[in-house]
Amino acid sequence: MLGLGIFGWIIIGGLAGWIGSKIMGTDARQGILLNIVVGIVGGLLGGFLLRLVGVDVAGGGLFFSFLTCLFGAVIVLFAIRAVTGRRAHH
Helix, strand or coil, X not given: CHHHHHHHHHXXXXXXXXXXXXXXXXXXXXXXXXXXXXXXXXXXXXXXXXXXXXXXXXXXXXXXXXXXXXXXXXXXXXXXXXXXXXXXXX
């Protein structure tokens, strides 16, 4: 994912953060900036976790980078929910 540059990180991170927030039911509380941050942090966390279990994340391509960000974003949002104790009420 490092080869994507900052613009790629923002686009993929934002999309992954937004879809992750939809999955976790936190989209109503998040704006675009928080979606981008969650997606980028999720990408870093997802890449780290996948490398821990032996997955080669370096040459995975654009779609794999997106899935890695999405995987990590869901984990980040789950962890935030667990720490804060918040539940989505709609």
